[in-house]
Amino acid sequence: MIRRIIEVVLLILLAIGGYQAWSTGQERTRLQAEFDRLVQATGDLPIGDPSKLHIRAIPTGEPLHFAWRIHVPANYPLVYQDSAGMGGGSPRAMTSAYDMIARVRIHEVDGVLQAFKNLTGAGSSNLGESTLASLIRGRESKILVEQFASQRLETIDLGGTAELIRLTLPPDLQAEGQKSLDPYERSTKIPVLYTFRLGKTKPKPEPAPTLPGN
Amino acid sequence: MSDPSRRWQVGLRALILLMAVVATWLTVHVNRRESARLDARIQVMKPLIRELMITDPSQFAAVKLDSLWIDDNRWDLYLPSGEYRLCLGTRLISSKGLTTQAIKTATIKGGKHRLELKAPRNARQRLIQVSSDGANLITFEEAKDWAVSGSYSGDTPFVFSAQQPTDQPLILLRRVYMAPSGPTRWLTPTEPSDGILLWIERVVDPEPI
Numbered sequence: 001m002i003r004r005i006i007e008v009v010l011l012i013l014l015a016i017g018g019y020q021a022w023s024t025g026q027e028r029t030r031l032q033a034e035f036d037r038l039v040q041a042t043g044d045l046p047i048g049d050p051s052k053l054h055i056r057a058i059p060t061g062e063p064l065h066f067a068w069r070i071h072v073p074a075n076y077p078l079v080y081q082d083s084a085g086m087g088g089g090s091p092r093a094m095t096s097a098y099d100m101i102a103r104v105r106i107h108e109v110d111g112v113l114q115a116f117k118n119l120t121g122a123g124s125s126n127l128g129e130s131t132l133a134s135l136i137r138g139r140e141s142k143i144l145v146e147q148f149a150s151q152r153l154e155t156i157d158l159g160g161t162a163e164l165i166r167l168t169l170p171p172d173l174q175a176e177g178q179k180s181l182d183p184y185e186r187s188t189k190i191p192v193l194y195t196f197r198l199g200k201t202k203p204k205p206e207p208a209p210t211l212p213g214n
Numbered sequence: 215m216s217d218p219s220r221r222w223q224v225g226l227r228a229l230i231l232l233m234a235v236v237a238t239w240l241t242v243h244v245n246r247r248e249s250a251r252l253d254a255r256i257q258v259m260k261p262l263i264r265e266l267m268i269t270d271p272s273q274f275a276a277v278k279l280d281s282l283w284i285d286d287n288r289w290d291l292y293l294p295s296g297e298y299r300l301c302l303g304t305r306l307i308s309s310k311g312l313t314t315q316a317i318k319t320a321t322i323k324g325g326k327h328r329l330e331l332k333a334p335r336n337a338r339q340r341l342i343q344v345s346s347d348g349a350n351l352i353t354f355e356e357a358k359d360w361a362v363s364g365s366y367s368g369d370t371p372f373v374f375s376a377q378q379p380t381d382q383p384l385i386l387l388r389r390v391y392m393a394p395s396g397p398t399r400w401l402t403p404t405e406p407s408d409g410i411l412l413w414i415e416r417v418v419d420p421e422p423i
Contacts, residue, residue: 003224003225003228006224006228007225007227007228007231010228010231010232010234010235011231013235013239014231014234014235014238017235017238017239017241017242018238020238020239020242021238021239021241021242021245024241024242024245024246024249025241025245027245027249028245028248028249028252031249031252031253031256032252034252034256035252035255035256035259038256038259038260038263039259041259041262041263042259042262042263065282069262099258099259099262100262101262101263101280103280103281103282105282105283107283109283109284114283114284116281116282116283116284118280118281118282122281122284122286123284124283124284
């Protein structure tokens with residue numbers, strides 16, 4: 001009799017468990033499909049050490065348009081600086097961790113080549129006037145791109161820096177630019193057209209104090 | 215007399231059942247743990263992609279798309295079935311509420327739309343254009359005395375997808391241009407002033423006579 005009761009109880013548990021396994025399996029499959037879809041758009045960013053900045057490039061399908069998924073830990077001041085002299089970000093760290101998509105996009109606006117950045121806020125800096133814009137126009141895909149975290153997930157310690165993007169003109173565009181650009185643009189855009197760096201750049205060494213009488 | 219050593223013996227059928235029960239409930243446990251892990255990561259990712267989410271089809275839904283250039287004003291919208299009025303105001307804009315009359319309107323039908331507003335990029339430009347799904351709906355050029363500062367403050371609603379009832383105007387963009395408050399100072403005016411207000415309101419059928 002007891003055996004029969006045990007078997008009946010086990011059968012009931014099996015029936016309930018079977019239904020639960022089916023319904024939780026359905027939910028898990030649905031969430032996995034949603035997760036996979038979102039990973040296509042934002043990249044997968046598993047967090048290892050929560051005290052470090054985690055970063056992974058996301059493909060955009062557009063030349064000179066770069067994006068990264070970034071996990072910013074709590075109390076991590078995020079600042080940036082680009083080669084066009086524009087800096088920004090959130091020097092005051094947020095008290096809680098957050099994720100974001102950062103973008104850098106080089107594009108032409110009214111004949112002027114601009115570097116658009118969107119991290120903690122959007123900003124834009126002029127890269128060059130019409131001669132530089134016409135040098136690049138239609139040849140965006142020829143520019144040599146070095147994008148940080150494009151191959152794998154990267155981490156940055158608090159206070160560390162990383163060059164997210166470096167755009168270099170190929171030799172033929174360098175030669176053409178030497179003829180067409182003005183001296184200032186030649187010195188600042190050849191061979192490296194643009195860089196964008198996370199974290200503060202190292203301060204220039206202070207000149208040695210001059211002693212009175214020297 | 216019964217043998218005490220045989221009292222707790224179970225049959226083969228019960229043993230197989232027990233193993234099946236353990237396996238099934240272990241599967242339930244693993245599924246729940248994995249679902250919780252996936253859900254936590256989905257909740258982090260969802261706001262990043264600025265995707266329109268509609269949970270109540272009787273309400274407006276809107277999300278502002280990620281900026282790809284300076285002053286990139288594009289939205290994905292859902293309007294429940296019916297007819298709506300897309301409205302543009304440029305004067306008497308205040309930092310809250312609807313204090314202005316539409317200076318230009320266009321009709322827009324229910325459904326999903328991608329809306330874009332092209333605003334003047336500097337103080338010399340005064341042309342405002344609003345398009346839906348690539349088709350121009352509103353073009354309006356302001357007078358020379360409008361928004362002379364070129365600098366503005368304003369709201370960016372719908373950074374995350376949100377819904378609201380259709381009996382209230384769906385305000386997509388609010389911008390108030392700064393006004394001179396001295397020879398060299400510009401401040402956001404406290405009174406309704408020059409700006410840009412873009413909203414959508416339901417076209418209410420007139421009462422039958």
